[in-house]
Amino acid sequence: MDLPERLRPMLRAGGSRFSRDAASRPILVFEGVHKSYRHGSPVLRGMDLVIERGEFVFVTGPSGAGKSTLLRLLYRAELVDDGRILFLGRDVARLREDAVPFLRRNLGIVFQDFKLVASWTVYENIAIVLEVVGLPQRLIRTRVAEVLERVGLAGRGEDRAGVLSGGEQQRVAIARAIVGEPALILADEPTGNLDPQLAVDILGLFGEVHETGATVLFATHDRTLLDVRPRRVVVLDDGRAMDVPEVVEDEYDNRLPL
Amino acid sequence: MRGLVREWRLHVLSICSLVVAFACLGAALLAVVNLSALEQRWAHAGRASVYLKDNANEHDVQALHDALLLVPHIVGVRYVSSVEARAEFGRRELEMHGELAGLPVDAFPSSLEIDVAQDLTDAELADIVHKMRELPAVDDVETYRTWTDRLAKLLSGGVMASGVLTIVVLGAVLAVVGSTMRLALQRRRLEVEVLKLVGATDAFVRSPFVLEGTVEGGAGAFGAVALLACLFYLVRGRVDVEVAGLIGMAPTFLPWPMALGMITLGAALGALAALLSVRTLGTS
Numbered sequence: 001m002d003l004p005e006r007l008r009p010m011l012r013a014g015g016s017r018f019s020r021d022a023a024s025r026p027i028l029v030f031e032g033v034h035k036s037y038r039h040g041s042p043v044l045r046g047m048d049l050v051i052e053r054g055e056f057v058f059v060t061g062p063s064g065a066g067k068s069t070l071l072r073l074l075y076r077a078e079l080v081d082d083g084r085i086l087f088l089g090r091d092v093a094r095l096r097e098d099a100v101p102f103l104r105r106n107l108g109i110v111f112q113d114f115k116l117v118a119s120w121t122v123y124e125n126i127a128i129v130l131e132v133v134g135l136p137q138r139l140i141r142t143r144v145a146e147v148l149e150r151v152g153l154a155g156r157g158e159d160r161a162g163v164l165s166g167g168e169q170q171r172v173a174i175a176r177a178i179v180g181e182p183a184l185i186l187a188d189e190p191t192g193n194l195d196p197q198l199a200v201d202i203l204g205l206f207g208e209v210h211e212t213g214a215t216v217l218f219a220t221h222d223r224t225l226l227d228v229r230p231r232r233v234v235v236l237d238d239g240r241a242m243d244v245p246e247v248v249e250d251e252y253d254n255r256l257p258l
Numbered sequence: 259m260r261g262l263v264r265e266w267r268l269h270v271l272s273i274c275s276l277v278v279a280f281a282c283l284g285a286a287l288l289a290v291v292n293l294s295a296l297e298q299r300w301a302h303a304g305r306a307s308v309y310l311k312d313n314a315n316e317h318d319v320q321a322l323h324d325a326l327l328l329v330p331h332i333v334g335v336r337y338v339s340s341v342e343a344r345a346e347f348g349r350r351e352l353e354m355h356g357e358l359a360g361l362p363v364d365a366f367p368s369s370l371e372i373d374v375a376q377d378l379t380d381a382e383l384a385d386i387v388h389k390m391r392e393l394p395a396v397d398d399v400e401t402y403r404t405w406t407d408r409l410a411k412l413l414s415g416g417v418m419a420s421g422v423l424t425i426v427v428l429g430a431v432l433a434v435v436g437s438t439m440r441l442a443l444q445r446r447r448l449e450v451e452v453l454k455l456v457g458a459t460d461a462f463v464r465s466p467f468v469l470e471g472t473v474e475g476g477a478g479a480f481g482a483v484a485l486l487a488c489l490f491y492l493v494r495g496r497v498d499v500e501v502a503g504l505i506g507m508a509p510t511f512l513p514w515p516m517a518l519g520m521i522t523l524g525a526a527l528g529a530l531a532a533l534l535s536v537r538t539l540g541t542s
Contacts, residue, residue, distance in 0.1 A: 132459075
């Protein structure tokens with residue numbers, strides 16, 4: 001069941017409404033993004049990247065390449081030192097502090113460590129996304145039941161999140177990310193804590209989410225996942241993003257600078 | 259309210275501390291309320307004692323009695339002999355304090371107890387007292403004004419002490435609720451982080467903490483009022499006769515608007531303390 005138009009999360013700043021022109025633009029544009037935590041050792045140095053609506057993009061690279069930083073800049077946990085990140089046509093870095101929650105309502109974020117509240121039930125962990133936008137409880141119950149079914153956890157709503165297995169917890173995290181029907185789903189090493197088979201299952205789940213029309217940005221350093229589901233691959237190297245052209249499978253490993 | 263239920267031990271401990279703080283404030287207010295009532299009562303008692311000289315004979319006393327009844331604003335005159343004065347002083351006190359039992363009967367002077375009209379002003383009373391002191395049979399006139407003045411001073415001291423205590427309690431409530439909220443915030447940092455990541459506004463994140471602070475402060479003040487009420491009625495049932503005999507009135511508990519005000523103050527302070535504690539929620 002789709003959310004009513006008036007209840008869909010909208011990117012707003014200072015009372016201005018979501019621009020319909022944004023629908024024709026790329027969903028995400030990085031323009032000359034610089035980010036450094038220590039002087040002299042930048043993580044991102046003039047990174048450029050364009051992501052179109054409905055794409056599934058793997059962002060990969062060695063540890064410390066800036067995959068998590070890229071995502072953190074996007075959901076405004078960090079600010080760029082220079083450059084622009086345009087999400088739905090708006091510069092994320094220039095959003096006012098009180099507009100950041102509205103930005104995040106347009107994003108679904110999945111983490112390696114799940115970030116579930118262990119003492120809350122599965123239902124509560126998912127429903128909170130819709131509670132913060134003020135949806136009526138009846139609608140929340142319906143939506144949560146739907147996404148639980150989609151992630152294969154139907155009937156587990158009353159279980160405490162803390163008693164679930166790693167794979168189940170990640171499924172709950174994915175359910176939480178998609179329940180608000182966000183414009184973009186960010187996954188920061190979502191399979192990092194899971195065994196290989198579970199990782200493939202979770203990737204499959206992201207694939208299903210993508211097939212419903214969602215744009216997915218999937219950060220991982222696990223090369224085996226790139227083989228499982230050939231998609232657009234962006235490699236972060238030396239602080240810049242580099243698209244890996246589609247290659248035949250036997251050439252694939254040699255082209256990845258991992 | 260989920261936080262209140264899940265961390266009930268933390269909140270109960272905090273509320274107990276607040277009960278102690280508010281009980282101190284409540285006790286001070288209780289003393290002020292009763293002192294104020296006593297001062298009011300004594301100020302408007304409409305009584306004066308005309309102490310007679312030892313050599314005043316029956317004729318002088320009767321003449322004075324009749325003359326006083328003719329004075330405007332004096333509505334009643336009653337003669338109290340030395341024997342009656344001693345009896346009024348109290349048999350029990352005399353028995354308890356052996357040295358007083360040895361006092362001669364004439365240690366208690368005879369007097370004319372006069373009742374004056376309630377609308378008599380201080381100036382008019384002073385004028386009557388001045389004239390009575392000139393009479394040959396009169397030794398002294400006591401209007402209890404001195405006692406009322408002393409009581410007024412005691413009352414102003416009590417009000418000042420209550421004011422200081424209010425500031426101390428205010429600080430205690432801010433400290434206790436603030437510490438509890440900071441601890442709760444620390445325990446629930448993942449909860450807060452998740453809320454912010456899913457797009458909750460700062461107001462949304464803060465609201466449960468503010469609600470908890472309000473409940474905590476209000477519950478602390480309510481607990482203090484309830485505790486004081488229990489102690490008050492427990493004690494009053496045993497000593498009210500003696501107290502009434504001593505000061506001429508039975509002690510009263512805090513008027514309900516004051517008790518309600520204290521609970522409201524507790525709730526407001528709790529909310530303020532919580533708001534101050536969680537004003538910065540981090541940037542993640």
